[in-house]
Amino acid sequence: MAISRSPLRALATFACILIIWFGLTAGKFVDPIILPTPLSVAGALVELLTPSGLLIDLVATLLRLLMALVIATAFGIPFGLWLGYHERIYAAIEGPLHAMRSVPPTALFPLFLILVGVGQGSLVAMAAYPALLVILINTISGARLANRRRLQQAKILGLGAWATGTQVLFWEALPHILAGIRIAAGYGLALSIAGEMFIGISENGLGRKIYDFQSAYRIPETYAAILVTGSVGITLNQLVTVAERRLLRWLPMASHEQ
Numbered sequence: 001m002a003i004s005r006s007p008l009r010a011l012a013t014f015a016c017i018l019i020i021w022f023g024l025t026a027g028k029f030v031d032p033i034i035l036p037t038p039l040s041v042a043g044a045l046v047e048l049l050t051p052s053g054l055l056i057d058l059v060a061t062l063l064r065l066l067m068a069l070v071i072a073t074a075f076g077i078p079f080g081l082w083l084g085y086h087e088r089i090y091a092a093i094e095g096p097l098h099a100m101r102s103v104p105p106t107a108l109f110p111l112f113l114i115l116v117g118v119g120q121g122s123l124v125a126m127a128a129y130p131a132l133l134v135i136l137i138n139t140i141s142g143a144r145l146a147n148r149r150r151l152q153q154a155k156i157l158g159l160g161a162w163a164t165g166t167q168v169l170f171w172e173a174l175p176h177i178l179a180g181i182r183i184a185a186g187y188g189l190a191l192s193i194a195g196e197m198f199i200g201i202s203e204n205g206l207g208r209k210i211y212d213f214q215s216a217y218r219i220p221e222t223y224a225a226i227l228v229t230g231s232v233g234i235t236l237n238q239l240v241t242v243a244e245r246r247l248l249r250w251l252p253m254a255s256h257e258q
Contacts, residue, residue: 036220044220045227054228060204061192062232064120068127068188069181076135077177081165083136084143084173085151101133105191109199123199127191131184138180142173175248182240189233206232 018038024030025037032040048054083090105126112125146169154164170177196207206229213222 033217033219036223040220041223041227044218045224048221048224049228054206054209054225057204057206057209057225058228058232061189061196061206061229064124064127064192064205065185065188067124068131068192069185071124071128072131072135072184072188073181076132076180077139077170078165080136080139080177081143081169081173084140084146085165085169087144090140090144097133097137101130101137105129106194109195123192123195126195127188130191131188134184134187135177135180138176138183139173142176143169145176146172175244178240178244178247182237185236185240186233189229189236193229 021035021038025032025035083093108129109122109126112122112129116122116125150168150172151164154168159167192205193207193210196205197211198207206225210222210225210229213219213225
């Protein structure tokens with residue numbers, strides 16, 4: 001029942017926002033240069049969602065985000081499981097690891113330009129950096145909270161390090177891993193948009209279009225591009241939610257949500 005009610009609640013929330021938006025613009029409480037009417041934004045959205053319009057930028061942003069998440073998960077999950085299992089090694093690097101997490105990725109962009117070069121790779125690196133740290137730290141936390149009795153049983157059964165990590169430790173840490181992927185996807189999307197907007201390396205991307213529209217005072221188009229970006233974030237969150245329901249059925253909370 002919780003699942004069936006959730007879409008209704010979301011629709012009710014969006015309906016309330018739309019009603020307030022209509023009221024503010026119809027009553028001219030806000031200047032159109034700041035908040036255009038919903039109809040003008042909808043018209044701009046229809047005109048822009050074409051193969052030669054925002055769809056190209058949407059694909060470009062999604063590809064950068066996908067590459068960043070693939071890099072983050074490919075390195076963050078195995079290293080996180082290993083560090084979570086070897087607590088002494090993690091204790092030795094915990095300080096520097098959290099110090100790295102405190103450094104804004106935008107501050108490291110000149111370093112990414114040197115290491116990766118000027119081009120798409122630097123934008124991907126800037127989005128992958130915080131995503132990697134988030135997934136790594138969440139995976140470490142999940143591995144450290146693993147049921148030690150199950151790990152001991154795996155050792156008694158003669159499972160090697162690889163088998164223990166993939167068959168026991170990974171599943172013990174999976175709730176934290178998925179939570180990390182959810183957060184990393186949000187960070188990656190935000191930094192991809194910011195990089196496209198202000199760094200100016202790429203001509204395509206939702207962030208670049210938002211900046212171009214805003215600079216040209218094409219306000220309805222600006223809001224339309226922002227709505228597309230928000231829809232991407234909502235879709236990513238829903239994909240992780242579906243993955244959680246399918247992969248975490250063995251958890252009491254996941255069973256209750258179904």
